[in-house]
Amino acid sequence: MVKPRAQMTEVAMYSPGKPVEELQRELGLSRVIKMASNENPYGSSPKARNAMMEEMENIHFYPEVTAPVLADALSKHLNVSSDRFIFGNGSDEIIRMLTRTYVNPGEEVVMAEVTFPRYRTNVFIEGGVPVSVPMRDGTHDLEGMKTALNERTKMVFVCNPNNPTGTIVGEQELLRFLESIPPDVLVVLDEAYYEYVHSGDYLESLEYLDQFPNLIILRTFSKVYGMASVRVGYGITQPEIVQELLKGKEPFNVNRLAQVGAVAALEDNEFLENTLKKNKEGRMYLEDAFKRLGLSSFPTHTNFIMVDVKQDAAAVHESLLKQGVIIRPGHVMGYPTMLRVTIGTEEENEQFSRALEKTLEAMNV
Ligand SMILES: Cc1ncc(COP(=O)(O)O)c(C=O)c1O
Incomplete structure (x- = not known):
């Protein structure tokens, strides 16, 4: 065996x-x-489906490695420069790329006790140590997470809104949390459900990318855009982090249909x-x-x-x-x-x- x-x-x-x-x-x-x-x-968006149907003509060609057209489209959509995007076969794959790239065996990764299970799995795969912090009423206990940090901590996951509880953390609370994290600890802010948030007390995290160079925000086309099966998610972070993640990325991870479908989905308000x-x-x-x-x-x-x-x-x-x-x-x-x-x-x-x-x-x- x-x-x-x-x-x-x-x-x-x-x-x-x-x-x-x-x-x-x-x-x-x-x-x-x-x-x-x-x-x-x-x-899913009819515009996205039509774009993917048309692209069927080209599926014998490999897709572009860094999805530059999609990066440009998102750059305009979110007003963030295009060199800050990394694309994955779903945001699942970005979680994998992050632990692959940054977590050494024995290093700790802090997360909420009840949150998206792929964080824990990927940390284990790298030989890292997931550190789970109990929730408060189904919400991340950011104070508790802060105290769980030590010199072995390499990464922190905050799922906002959280899956499976659907809760969010308050704007100021999250901001204070980000301020408290040492610059050599990567903060992964998973915003897979970002578009659904209807609260005034929610941190518009994109505005803080410059203030926190150790921050990566994850979003996806699987949820509100209805493209779960096509597999396209993205991270928004510093260009330097994008470059590190690209080294370990599967070259053709986001297929042609996904790339054109996502661009068209962005146009279908x-x-x-x-x-x-x-x-x-x-x-x-x-x-x-x-x-x-x-x-x-x-x-x-x-x-x-x-x-x-x-x-x-x-x-x-x-x-x-x-x-x-x-x-x-x-x-x-x-x-x-x-x-x-x-x-x-x-x-x-x-x-x-x-x-x-x-x-x-x-x-x-
Ligand atoms: C919080 C969270 N993050 C990431 C994902 C992964 O999404 P995908 O890989 O489809 O982009 C999900 C899917 O359910 C999720 O709930």
Whole structure:
């Protein structure tokens, strides 16, 4: 038996939301809805799809290594110079590039206890030490994270808004936190759900890139732009950090369809606005439904909600699956009575609420 590297004993395979087709096959259900992976239920921009169809003509050519057209488009869109962008096969890959490039075996990486699991996995792969700091009411405890820093700390992850809780940290609190981090510690600010944020108390982090040369901001086309399967995410940081990350990057990591699709998606403001409007309506609908059922949820700034169903999450999950509804149970994330549900279309939200109500009624008798 060939032995894998010792670090791999710590690593578990990523467990994705259950695919619709799998549940249909297992239970013989014709209608199954998936509200488990924070995808965009309204699809993707028609402009992006058309651009990708046209680009099909060229898929026999390798894509450009640094995605310069996309970098220019984002540069104009965000008013940031184009040499500050690094692109990944999803922002997942940028997380991998960051740990690959910066984390030495034995070095510590500070993160929230319940946050995006890929941080921990990638730190383990490098032989680094993830240091988890308990949350406060589903929110990052930045003070606690500060005290977790020591001379072995190499990197800090702040997921803002946080997956799976949907919460954000306050603007001033985050600013003070950034000020307190030594310049030789890299701060990764994961803003995968940035576009959904509807709070006045949220740090516009792009404005602070010059003040904090140890900061990298991560964003993605997988969520509000509805391109999860095409795989394109990006980091915004110092040109020097981009150059370091490029050294270890797979040369052709962002394919041609992804590059042109992302450029076209940026031009489709109508799709973006429609997604945000419907997501807000869906959020309000679900929050009302939870209130009616006497349930509380973490305040969300994303396209998903974490709700406390006050019952065993695994059992509620099972019951919902039988009714053709796929969500993420909280017991696998450290919240044994909570569910994370992606905000769906009107119809999906209604089906989910009905199924949840039925489940809870059956459990309470
Ligand atoms: C917080 C966070 N970061 C990063 C990602 C990775 O996104 P992608 O690789 O699709 O860009 C996700 C996906 O769910 C996420 O929730």
